[in-house]
Amino acid sequence: MARRKAPLGNVALAALAAGPVATSAALQPATAPTRASDSDRDAIESQLLQLVAPYSRVLVIGRDTWPLSRTLSNAGCRVSVVADPDGSDLDAALEGAQFDVIVALRLLEYVRNPPAVLTALGKHLSAEGGVVAAVPNVMHANIRLGFLAGRSPAGLLSPDDDSPSHWYDIATLQHTFERAGFVITRIERHLEEIDADGPSLDGPRLPPALVEELTRSADAMTRTYVVLAHRFPLAAQVRLELRVRDLSQSHDHSVEQLKILDERTEGLDSRYVELKRACDGTLSSLDRVAADLQLIAARDARLRTSLTAAHQRLSSDRAGLDVVRRDLTRFLYELLVQRVRTAVESAIPAGAIALVVSKGDERLLAFNGRTGWHFLRNDKGQYAGHHPADSAAAIAALEQLRAAGAAYLVFPQVALWWLDHYAGFRDHLDRHARVVVRDERTAVIYALDRPGARR
Numbered sequence: 001m002a003r004r005k006a007p008l009g010n011v012a013l014a015a016l017a018a019g020p021v022a023t024s025a026a027l028q029p030a031t032a033p034t035r036a037s038d039s040d041r042d043a044i045e046s047q048l049l050q051l052v053a054p055y056s057r058v059l060v061i062g063r064d065t066w067p068l069s070r071t072l073s074n075a076g077c078r079v080s081v082v083a084d085p086d087g088s089d090l091d092a093a094l095e096g097a098q099f100d101v102i103v104a105l106r107l108l109e110y111v112r113n114p115p116a117v118l119t120a121l122g123k124h125l126s127a128e129g130g131v132v133a134a135v136p137n138v139m140h141a142n143i144r145l146g147f148l149a150g151r152s153p154a155g156l157l158s159p160d161d162d163s164p165s166h167w168y169d170i171a172t173l174q175h176t177f178e179r180a181g182f183v184i185t186r187i188e189r190h191l192e193e194i195d196a197d198g199p200s201l202d203g204p205r206l207p208p209a210l211v212e213e214l215t216r217s218a219d220a221m222t223r224t225y226v227v228l229a230h231r232f233p234l235a236a237q238v239r240l241e242l243r244v245r246d247l248s249q250s251h252d253h254s255v256e257q258l259k260i261l262d263e264r265t266e267g268l269d270s271r272y273v274e275l276k277r278a279c280d281g282t283l284s285s286l287d288r289v290a291a292d293l294q295l296i297a298a299r300d301a302r303l304r305t306s307l308t309a310a311h312q313r314l315s316s317d318r319a320g321l322d323v324v325r326r327d328l329t330r331f332l333y334e335l336l337v338q339r340v341r342t343a344v345e346s347a348i349p350a351g352a353i354a355l356v357v358s359k360g361d362e363r364l365l366a367f368n369g370r371t372g373w374h375f376l377r378n379d380k381g382q383y384a385g386h387h388p389a390d391s392a393a394a395i396a397a398l399e400q401l402r403a404a405g406a407a408y409l410v411f412p413q414v415a416l417w418w419l420d421h422y423a424g425f426r427d428h429l430d431r432h433a434r435v436v437v438r439d440e441r442t443a444v445i446y447a448l449d450r451p452g453a454r455r
Contacts, residue, residue, distance in 0.1 A: 040190065040223065044134050045071070047188050047226040048103060051132045052077065056100040059124065061085060062107035072103075086111050090120040098126050104133040108176065109164035118180030128235045131182065134190075134226050138167040141194045141220040173225060182229040185242055192223035254346045261342060265335055265441065272328055279321050286318050333414070337363050339442040340412050344370060347437045347445055354408040354445075355401055357415035358383065364412060373406060391424030398428075402448050409433065409446040416444060 045068050052058060054075045060068060061082040073079045082093060085107070102121050108114045121131065137143075168176070170187070177184055194211055214220040230238045293311050340356075341364075348354055348370055355375040358364040360383035365372030376384035376397050388394035398409065409429070411418060419426045429446050437445035 040192070041067070044190050044224050044226065045105075047190060048105070048132055048134055049075070051130075051186070051188075051226070051228050052101050052103065057098065057126075059094070059097075059099045059102045059121070060105065061102060061121070062105040063110065065103075065105050068103065068105060085117050085120075090117070091123065094124050097124055098129075099124055100126055100129050102129070102131045104131060106134075108133060108135050108173075109166050109168065112165065114166060114176050115179040118177065118182060122181060122231050125231065128230075128237045130185070130228050130230045130238075131177075132226070132228050134224055135168050135173055136164070136224050137169060137219065137222045139169040139219050140192065140223050141214040141217075142192070142223075144214070144220065145194070168225070170219060170222075170225060173227065177227075177229045181232055183232045183234060184227050184229045185234070185238065186228040186245075188226040189218065189222040190224040190226060191221045193221075251346075254342070258339075258342050258346055261335075261339055265339060268332065268335060269441070272332060275328060276325065279325050282321060283318055336413055336442065337361070340364060340410065341367060343437050343439065343443050343445065344372075344408075344410060348408050352408060353406045354410050355398070355406045356410045357412065357418060359415070360385070364410075372410075373401065375401070375409065377401065388422065388425075391422045391428070394418075394422050394425040395428050398425075398448075407448055408436075409448060411444045411446075413440070413442055416440070419444070 048068065049071060052072060052075075054077065056077050058072050058077045059080045059082065060072065063083070065081060065083075069079050069081055080094075080097065080099070082090070102125060104121075107117070111117050118131065125131070174184055194214055234242070290311055344354055344367055348367075350369040351371075353371045353373060354367070355373050355377075356364050358372075358374050360374065365374070373381070374383040376386065376388060378384045388397060433446040433448050435444065436447045437443060
């Protein structure tokens with residue numbers, strides 16, 4: 001019987017565990033580091049490791065991969081190493097082995113034909129496998145500023161004598177993967193601050209406006225891109241993971257925006273209370289002055305005409321303060337409309353129908369991806385124009401619209417008095433619905449599909 005070859009990953013794992021073994025020049029177990037680590041090596045490799053699942057079949061390819069290979073092996077991965085892809089036949093060296101992840105470190109910027117190397121590596125990926133690569137960014141701010149100062153591109157991109165053959169920005173990197181039949185599905189950034197006062201520039205200090213503009217650019221602050229790429233067309237599991245990640249990021253963004261809006265609202269609420277207190281104090285003072293003027297006018301008829309004119313001026317000032325108070329009330333209501341929309345879009349799934357106690361305000365129904373109905377609502381889908389006569393009428397209207405497809409009921413803050421006025425309606429909701437949002441400053445939202453609720 002012919003002797004069966006050991007899997008490639010097992011050979012490399014044994015090499016990492018036991019020390020040097022004799023292998024081909026292309027497929028080498030890394031037995032010792034060949035050069036000193038860069039100052040930011042640990043941070044970049046930490047980002048690479050976050051994209052590799054434990055216990056995966058991993059091919060590490062590139063230069064100075066010893067620390068990374070050792071760490072992956074300690075995490076339970078079956079690790080194989082290719083040191084010089086340009087000097088070997090990858091298909092022959094890998095002998096048909098399949099990997100869950102291929103990690104490229106100091107590779108794409110040095111090989112003669114990066115798309116060809118990626119294409120060859122793609123043949124050895126599992127259906128859902130991906131390539132994880134770390135590539136320096138030629139558009140980093142320090143490199144841009146070095147160009148302006150007349151520095152050598154090779155010296156800016158590589159601190160040693162071994163200069164890269166290829167330079168990448170994010171567009172070039174994406175194009176390289178696309179030529180090899182890959183799609184970049186995740187981009188991480190290893191950031192590095194601008195060395196505005198360092199010895200890299202032989203001239204006057206950088207203008208603060210230029211430094212500030214570069215600092216605001218994500219690409220300018222990125223020293224190294226760490227990317228994950230999958231073969232196109234994407235496998236179903238990869239598409240699912242991308243969708244889950246997009247939904248998670250969208251949710252996090254909505255939560256952050258809601259938090260920012262709440263913080264602004266709290267500040268405006270405090271300011272409104274202060275202004276209202278000042279207005280009320282001024283109005284109270286005006287009332288007292290008006291009363292005193294009337295008493296004085298009654299005592300001295302000769303002053304009646306002038307005192308009456310003064311009273312009229314004070315009354316005019318009071319009317320102006322009333323206008324200010326109405327404007328403040330209207331402004332706070334505009335903020336409430338925005339908060340209600342954000343709360344509904346964060347708590348209610350896309351496509352759902354929500355009833356809103358709106359008093360006919362169409363802005364309270366303008367949701368993204370959700371449908372809003374007035375409550376109460378007439379047969380034409382318009383606001384009914386009145387409140388329910390009693391709790392029984394409110395319950396009947398709710399059940400009719402629930403049967404028509406409504407899944408949620410929204411009480412904006414200005415309509416929370418319903419829950420006190422229509423006590424029977426509130427008890428019905430407590431028995432047959434569930435609260436998904438209770439924010440006394442914004443809204444109370446009921447889901448009308450409470451599990452196990454009695455209809």
